[in-house]
Amino acid sequence: MTDARRGAVSFRGVVKTFGSFTAIPGLDLEIEPGELVTLLGPSGCGKTTTLRMLAGLETPTSGEIAIGGTEVTRLPANRRDVSMVFQSYALFPHMSVARNVAYGLESGGMKPREARAAAIEGLNLVGLTGMADRLPSELSGGQQQRVAVARALVLEPQVLLLDEPLSNLDARLRRRVRTEIRDLQQRLGFTAVYVTHDQEEALAVSDRIVVMREGRIAQQGSPRELYEAPASEFIADFIGEANVLPCEVLSIEGGDASVRVGGATLTLPARDAAPGPAKLAARANAIRLTPGPGPLTGRILSAAYLGDHMEYEVETDLGTLFVVAPEDDNAFGQGSDVALAFRARGLALIA
Template identity: 70%
Template sequence: MSIEGPGSVVFRNVRKAFGAFTAIHDLSLTIEPGTLVTLLGPSGCGKTTTLRMLAGLEHPTSGRILIGGRDVTMLPANERDVSMVFQSYALFPHMTALDNVAYGLESSGLKRKEARERAEDGLALVGLAGMGGRLPAELSGGQQQRVAVARALVLEPQVLLLDEPLSNLDARLRRRVRTEIRELQQRLGFTAVYVTHDQDEALAVSDRIIVMKDGHIAQEGAPRDLYEAPASAFIADFMGEANVVSCDILGVEGGDATIRVEALTHRVPGRDIRPGPAKLAVRPNAITLEPAKDGAFSGRITHAAYLGDHVEYEVKTAAGTLFVVDPAVERALAPATEVAIGFKGRGIAIISG
């Protein structure tokens, strides 16, 4: 089985209102064919409403939606070349895995024999060959999830939509299945739009991440760009924990800025900024703790927690309390220890506030 002609997705100035409440404000975005793009954000940010409009389960109040260059703005769900994997999987409990996968094909008019052959190919594609005779209750959560993916893929859609597809799985199984989804998408080359509130999930599977807040796009880009160069305090904190501290930009040269936090000076990417007061996002693992010394940016450990492969610290400083993650478990520091604080070369960015 192959996916023929993965489609692009375009939102042009899309707005969605529910009565007096506007869920989506003037949304414009483009998703290139053959890419996996994740809509990420907290509950109520608009990501699921965006996905439902793409699926045809909701219609925009204004604006246009195009799939593969075709305007589908007001088309019903069954007239769009998309398939959806729901959070609950929505498998028929009285049907076998094979029957579940074949159901959409048969409903579209395909003869039973051909539908079942394609369904068997679909199950093999997701690693469930020979398991078509099992009922959903006889499958693990991860296997049920793969049946739902197979059922969507056999329809050979231009775009595959995934709505929180791993939320019902335990943490270890989520890691494995998200890898399987990503490998499958890359192997078959289909376009996928993936909705999640889980930052690690988004970082692991995406070509591009669109972070949403209050019905707007807060920032979009490659996973590494969003993590290492957040544009705001919201993005910095949402894409993994970050310490936000005040700093002074002393000067900009060659694309880098020299910043000062208390007694510490450091160079970070400048990103077309000007000297003066600013905010700095510092990842917990970008902070170093050394023995206290005169003239250093200093702090005092108020809390320490050993977590096996790292130690978590809270350090009280003149710039505020810092959360620090240190892999040096062999030299764990005790509360009340005075320390000198430094920054590593990565994991630090100037933000807008």
């Protein structure tokens, strides 16, 4: 292994079966050193099984896994250069924070004094200076999660694995801790594989998102690529809850498509579309509501005020649409008749 490949991860033709059930039918995935890749998908899609195979907690039925250019497919978990942060934190309640962080180092043969010094350095790294002698019960949930991250990082693994690390935190704390994890990863440049079912979390922390469905990669790319250019109806709906509308591609010219949606005609990137029936993914904030008649009309089924924006369900000839509008736009009540128009961004033709 060269330093340049330290932290690189490869899945080559990996298959995992449980009896007659095939959880992963054949996975090929490359993760670059220093990259934070999120495995995202609904329950049962194979993301956690993939992470557990990388950690050595499950053995592939066939195929190869490599870390840093070295094959590790059959190596036990304790011989892989990875550390894992679990959703439950898995801290020892009777040990101080410093002893929790130092535990893995001492188990590996480091002298207690050296292990404590490394543990305190790790705690400083995650913003827990001065808390070394507290018990886990004396910390908040977010602080406990940072202890779990410090415990993993002091082992200096090639790859840090995070399995739903924020699922036990409330919404506000999740936002703060995910920012801290991302900042730490970028500052230290370690490779991380992050598993979550939360689309917003994945968009916030990732260099690259791998969306999985039924054990296969449905699409992978940067957060912006997946959000703005979904490859399928499944991706469009799963990443950001897009409205998927029937449409017709009228013509293609110079990479642009002329598209009819209801009574409106739009010009959009063609994305390999051909003239004829198609589908349009429209983000909730890409639809604008106005009073009065228009080429596409609807009726407000529900209206919810959420402080800085309104959320609407609108009945139209194209189906019921979910619309998010800034609070300073026109506010409409239930039963209002509205015209719908499309903003310039947040629209994509899909297969």
